[in-house]
Amino acid sequence: MKKICLFLLFCSTFSYAQFSINGTLTKGLESDWVILYKIESTQQVFVANTTIKKDSLLTNGKKVAVGTFSFTLPPTAKSGTYRVTYRLKGAGSVDFIFNQENINFTFHPDYPEATVLFSDSKENILYRKYLKAFSLKQQKLDSIQIAVLRNKTLVLDAEYKKATTEVTAIQKKFLNRSKGMYVYPFVKNSIREIPSEIIKTPQAYMTNMTTSFFDNIDFSHTTLINSTFLTNKIIEYVFYINYSDDQTQQNNLFKKSIDVVLSKIKDPQYKKDIIVFLIAQFETINSLESIDYLLEGQYKKLPKSIQDQEFITQKMKLFAAEIGRIAPDFSWTENGKTLQLSTLNSAENYLLIFWSTDCSHCLTEIPQLYTHLQGNKSLKVIAFAMEKNDARWKKMKTDLPNWHHVLGLKKWQNETAVTYNINATPNYFVLDKNKKIIGKPVLLKDLKIFLEQL
Secondary structure: OHHHHHHHHHHHHHHHHOEEEEEEEOOOOOOOEEEEEEEEOOEEEEEEEEEOEEEEEEEOOEEEEEEEEEEEEOOOOOOEEEEEEOOOOOOOEEEEEEOOOOEEEEEOOOOHHHHOEEEEOHHHHHHHHHHHHHHHHHHHHHHHHHHHHHOOOOOOHHHHHHHHHHHHHHHHHHHHHHOOOOOHHHHHHOOOOOOOOOOOOHHHHHHHHHHHOOOOOOOOOHHHHOOOHHHHHHHHHHHHHOOOOOHHHHHHHHHHHHHHHHHOOOOHHHHHHHHHHHHHHHHHOOOHHHHHHHHHHHHHHOOHHHOOHHHHHHHHHHOOOOOOOEOOOOEEEEOOEEEEHHHOOOOOEEEEEEEOOOOHHHHHHHHHHHHHOOOOOOEEEEEEEEEOOOHHHHHHHOOOOOOEEEEEEOHHHOHHHHHOOOOOOOEEEEEEOOOEEEEOOOOHHHHHHHHHOO
């Protein structure tokens, strides 16, 4: 009997020590899945997945579709920043802090960050209150500063001083309230130094912003590293604080901001993570110069023991055929002679076409393009046919005289096609006389317009 009681007590204690994460979506979804991740450095690590239960609520006499989900974490679950993801594109996730407590929250799935509301979680409730209170006071302070930048004749020193006092008071209030809590470093590291006086010129304002942005941020704090706090700050600094309409100046600003960010990080592994993270960000805007700078100027300077050569090779291949690159070289035999793309010198511009006789779009577009280019003596065409065999190609190339014709066997597995990242045909690359890629129009009509502007 005593053993049974002890067993029941153990089970009760174990059950009580488990933690529940409960979410309610205030609008129904077309999907029914949700995944729980834990943020580790710049990655999200899978924890669990579950289904969204569909339900409805009566609001103002009308039934509104909602969804609910729940996760159970064991007593051994690590404290940290977690994420629930319910959609792959667009707004589709909510981040929160877990520190050995139950969590309940609601949110609108289309506007998760703006609508999330925690009803059970001391950590998240306090942090959200801080963010809201701080944002309101900071906006007031910023509006005064911006007003003076727009109109130097305004005298708002008293208002600025009052707003500064209010911001500082909010910061101190929540620093004290969060002491001993997991959210404390988030509050502490979000505090930026406020200039004692209003800044009078935009140049001085931006200088102050760029030079002091990271002053109070600890890039070695494990809690911050394993969250989105630092990566969000980095994105803000690199892509928004350091901005220019001029592309050349923007590229220089990117390099300078990258240097500033990486100079703050002392741990080699975390520095590597941030470099990889930034490369991924620059991929989305196709900033090859910045990617090259990160790979050549930063990644390859990391200790050899943590460099991933496969990653370097993969990225170099991925961007080998992007606009701004010299087109990857290849050779072929034509009329008994070996020709090479890089050594062609018969035109001011070149059009490299990847096509196939098995492609219905190609069989429609290529003859149209051939007719359109008749009489264009400043352009030479290299038609690279991706084929399984040469039977149909031999016949069709005779209908396209005066073009350079290249046979690429193995079709999608052809080495040159792989180098150019070809996954659909036809695929057009416009090159200048030095074989630099200057355009990659997708549609035939866009290609015609592009060529007419050369």
